[in-house]
Amino acid sequence: MRPFTKHTGLAAPLDLANVDTDMIIPKQFLKSIKRTGFGKNLFDELRYEDEGQPDQECDGRPIRKDFVLNQDRYKGASVLLARQNFGCGSSREHAPWALDDYGFRSIIAPSFADIFYNNCFKNGLLPIVLQAEEVDQLFAEVALREGAQVIVDLENQTVTSPSGATFEFNVDNFRKHCLLNGLDDIGLTLQQDAAIRRYEEKRMNDAPWLFLPRGQ
Template sequence: MEPFKQLTGIVAPVDRVNVDTDAIIPKQFLKRIERSGFGQFLFYEWRFHENGDINADFEPNKPRYEGASVLISRANFGCGSSREHAPWAILDYGYKVIIAPSYADIFFNNCFKNGILPIKLSEEQVEDLFQRTAQHEGYKLHVDLESKTLSDDYGLKLSFDIDEHRRQFLLQGLDDIGLTLQHEDKITAYEQKHAARLGQKA
């Protein structure tokens, strides 16, 4: 994973509560065996009509949100099944930060494991972000994980809470495997001793 420290990005809104993982990445696209390539299917049934045409009424499809890397949504984002393909699709599409009042626990944990920063703010703060996003075309947020702050070019400055262990994961670009490999020397030494003991017994 790449380290995450700061990001300045266009904000795209998905103004819905209870956005579940089947909406994020529909089940018919889960047959791929790679982690990459899922972004094209993100919010598929909302982004496209049944005939395959772009749904111009779906907010993130509008030209003003092209290239967005920050996604804002409502409460209980990522509910439903525990598929890890959901954060894969979000990241592959280009979103590196999600802001919502609350998340489903498994989805929330999977975000950190895949290099996505999910930020929790109050309902009132999220509503303010929706209003600012609608008011200013090309609205951007400056996200600073080191100082745990959000700001914009119109006077907004907010602090957000994040578990320190998870914050360090993102700052250092570590997933579970990367965390284990930090102790590679000790693991190798143990394996060598263990192999030597087995050899002596033989």
């Protein structure tokens, strides 16, 4: 996994609450058996006027000009400002894959849906929960000046707004550690194999029916 330490980037404001994973990446693109290539279909129905198809070239498609990512001033954005309950709906990891593939490194919102929030960390994408007023301020500052950049510092757990205001955020130590170092958490868990075996032995004793070959 690509490590995340400190990132400075252009912020794009997506002013919509309850953005669900069907909006982030519609179902027709979930037929892929790969982890990459979803960026061109990120927010497909919000971004284009027509219905997108898998494997379709997107360059000539009619775009919805008012959608934030279609505006020239937000081209190359790598920080997404969002509203409450971002990422609600399905567990599809294609949603963070699409955000990552498009070029986003971090998403800032007042709240996230649990599964989406969790999936981001597995992909080097940092979801940040800030107070609603802080998110409001970021939205306002970003709208004010074209090219406004936001600094996300995972080590110090801070977000710095274009005007220099600094907001602190929380993140679990383990997740932070994995993200800072780009660690594969499967490898880390497998280091605990003795503990897992010990648990299994105890469980086999308490609930043997869970360990029998099926149907016996």
